[in-house]
Amino acid sequence: MVRHRVEHIETVPDETLRRFAEQALTALQALQGMTVNAAHAAGEEHLAGRIAFGHRADLTVLAGDPLTVAATELPDLPVMLTVVDGRITHRDASL
Incomplete structure (x- = not known):
């Protein structure tokens, strides 16, 4: 992006x-x-x-809700977990 x-x-x-x-x-x-x-x-x-049965499990979990935080804070939201094709590719140490 x-x-x-x-x-x-x-x-x-x-x-x-x-x-x-x-x-x-x-x-x-x-x-x-x-x-x-x-x-x-x-x-x-x-x-x-989308997250649904039969779909690839590609997702990112952020530390906050991107739909409710201020737009100026979005770039600074920490990534807590990333899953690509069902495999964890990033996991924050706090998890």
Whole structure:
């Protein structure tokens, strides 16, 4: 994922900020775009995109709820567990 950062927000015209805000995704829309919708776009909705029986077990567990934390805190949410194709590839020492 590529993140674009505006280094000097005070130099961005208010109209530009409003336009960005109008185009912003909600946290749920972003999550769906990286899961269910991505699987559908790849023609793999029967294999991936959700936690369900018969689907690949690819998932990431974060230390907080990405749907409720502030957008500015999302990049700093610690990854607690990562599972790829049913195998644990990362486990935080606290688990």
